[in-house]
Amino acid sequence: MANVTLRSKKLAKGKLSLYLDFYPEIVNPKTGKPTRREFLKLKIFENPKNEIEREHNSTQIQLAEQIRAKRLIDIRNKEYGLKEHMNLDINFYDFFKSIVGEYYNNGSKGNYHSWKSSLDYWEKYIGKSLMSKQLLPYHVEKFRDFLLSAKTLRNNEKDLSRNTASAYYKNFINVLKRAHKKKLLASNLAEDAVYIKEEETYREYLTEEELKELSKATCALPSLKRMAFFSVMTGLRFADINNLEWKNVFHDKSQGYYIKLKERKTGNIQNHFIPNNAQALLVKEGTTKGKVFKNIKYSQITRPLKDWLDAADIKKKISFHNFRHTYATLQLSKGTDIYTLSKMLGHKNVTTTQIYGKVMDRQKIEASKKLNLEFDGL
Numbered sequence: 001m002a003n004v005t006l007r008s009k010k011l012a013k014g015k016l017s018l019y020l021d022f023y024p025e026i027v028n029p030k031t032g033k034p035t036r037r038e039f040l041k042l043k044i045f046e047n048p049k050n051e052i053e054r055e056h057n058s059t060q061i062q063l064a065e066q067i068r069a070k071r072l073i074d075i076r077n078k079e080y081g082l083k084e085h086m087n088l089d090i091n092f093y094d095f096f097k098s099i100v101g102e103y104y105n106n107g108s109k110g111n112y113h114s115w116k117s118s119l120d121y122w123e124k125y126i127g128k129s130l131m132s133k134q135l136l137p138y139h140v141e142k143f144r145d146f147l148l149s150a151k152t153l154r155n156n157e158k159d160l161s162r163n164t165a166s167a168y169y170k171n172f173i174n175v176l177k178r179a180h181k182k183k184l185l186a187s188n189l190a191e192d193a194v195y196i197k198e199e200e201t202y203r204e205y206l207t208e209e210e211l212k213e214l215s216k217a218t219c220a221l222p223s224l225k226r227m228a229f230f231s232v233m234t235g236l237r238f239a240d241i242n243n244l245e246w247k248n249v250f251h252d253k254s255q256g257y258y259i260k261l262k263e264r265k266t267g268n269i270q271n272h273f274i275p276n277n278a279q280a281l282l283v284k285e286g287t288t289k290g291k292v293f294k295n296i297k298y299s300q301i302t303r304p305l306k307d308w309l310d311a312a313d314i315k316k317k318i319s320f321h322n323f324r325h326t327y328a329t330l331q332l333s334k335g336t337d338i339y340t341l342s343k344m345l346g347h348k349n350v351t352t353t354q355i356y357g358k359v360m361d362r363q364k365i366e367a368s369k370k371l372n373l374e375f376d377g378l
Contacts, residue, residue, distance in 0.1 A: 004072040006064050011043065018042040018064045020071060038071070040064055041182075042098070043105075056101035063098055066090045090184060092135055093119075093128040096175050118171035120153060121146070132184045140176065140189050144169055144196060166196035203355060205326040206232075210314055217312035221304040223293055226281045228305075228323050233278040235327035235345055236261075238301075238320045244292045249282065261346075270346070328353070 003023050008016040019039040028035045042064050044057040067090075100115045125146045126139065147165040152158045176190035206214065211232065219225040227241050236244075240261060248260040250271075257279040261272040282292050301320060309318055316322075324345075331341050342353040 002072070002075045004068050004075065006061075006068050008044070009039075010046065014046045015043050016046050018044065018060065020064075020068055022071075022075070026075065040067060043102075052101075052104060056098075056104065059094055059098045059101060063090060063094055089131050089133040091128070092130050092132045092179070092184075093123065095132065095179060095184060096122060096172075099175055099178060114167055115171050117153070118168040121150060121168055122172060124150075124153070132179060133186070135185065135189065137189060137192065140172075140193050143172060144194065148196065162196065163198045163201065166198045169196045200355070203325045203329070204316055204318065204322050205329040206314070206316070206318065206322070208330070210312070210316075211326070213312040214308070214314065217308055219304060219308040219311075221296075221301065223285065223296060224301050224304050225308065226285060227293055227296070228320065230278055230281045231320070231323035232326050232330070233281075234259075234272065234274050235324050235331075236272070237324060238298055242291075242293055242296060242298075244282075246287065246289050246292055249279075249292070251279075272344075 005021040005023070006018060007021045008018050011017050017039060019037050022036050022038070025034045025036045028038075042060045044060050045053045048054040048057055070089075096119050100112070100119050103115045104112045122143065125143050130139070147160065147169055148162070150160045150165070152160050173190045173193050173195070176185070176193070177188070179185045180188045180190065211229075215229070227238070230236070230241055231238070234241075244259065249257070250260065251257045255271075255273065257276065258271045258273045260269070262269045285292055285294075287294070298320070305318070305320065309316075328341060328345060331344070332338070336344075338353055339350060342350045345353060347353050
């Protein structure tokens with residue numbers, strides 16, 4: 001009698017890849033060749049270290065078992081093929097949760113929390129029991145409406161911001177696309193989904209005068225001070241600076257100092273050129289190999305940063321990312337064109353960079369100065 005067994009293959013970094021073992025072998029519907037294996041593109045931890053990793057394993061295995069059961073029915077009914085893949089019916093919440101788990105394993109903490117919140121709002125909207133076959137365009141549209149009118153999960157009296165709702169809805173649409181690609185949905189529900197348009201946000205930055213005051217003020221965490229000004233001079237994100245290693249810092253006579261940078265957010269590799277005084281900040285850190293900056297967690301800088309800003313008498317609401325905004329704004333004020341700046345910031349699309357152009361519109365500034373008129377009677 002035919003049988004389908006769930007097995008795993010060892011991968012690097014303590015991961016296991018889940019696959020199905022068919023007996024007897026089947027014909028692969030894509031290649032037409034006989035095979036004993038079907039890799040599910042689902043991964044688990046070989047030795048889970050915490051509750052999140054154990055929960056991730058449980059969700060992935062549950063999803064794999066549902067696929068295994070469906071394949072077995074298909075084989076025993078002699079109906080295995082591409083069409084049957086499209087009839088797979090699984091718990092959509094569990095599938096959504098498995099993708100959130102992937103971001104916990106492979107993405108940044110910020111990305112993971114955004115995806116986890118997207119899942120939490122989906123659960124609040126519809127619960128956990130909806131199956132993939134039951135998912136309709138109606139649910140996609142109504143979830144959009146739900147996010148636009150939802151309160152925050154932490155404070156039932158505070159509205160969820162439009163931009164946050166937009167981010168959560170984008171995550172949800174991404175899940176729909178992946179579900180359709182895996183043949184879990186009969187139609188591409190993401191195709192007609194209407195994205196939530198983000199509101200324009202003001203990118204806070206520091207002026208040159210404020211930076212001078214900040215340079216004079218004492219910071220309880222000296223490495224934070226150097227990292228912040230390194231960001232001002234280079235435009236790099238906290239994660240890129242914190243992960244910077246000496247082996248990726250180079251110099252030659254024609255180009256000066258530059259960093260071989262693989263951006264954590266985009267994955268792009270580029271030569272990122274830095275000024276001499278930025279290089280001098282790296283040297284002042286006192287390291288010579290491995291990481292330039294001693295491993296500082298983002299959670300450790302919140303209080304020292306606030307105290308440092310207070311010491312410089314700066315009242316603006318500034319996070320570390322605002323130093324990157326400052327870099328962008330200063331570059332525009334010095335005449336750097338928007339397309340060059342877009343490349344320097346590592347933006348995929350120049351429209352992202354154009355936000356800074358609205359903050360520092362040099363033509364408007366110069367035009368406003370033309371009417372700096374003097375009158376004797378005033």
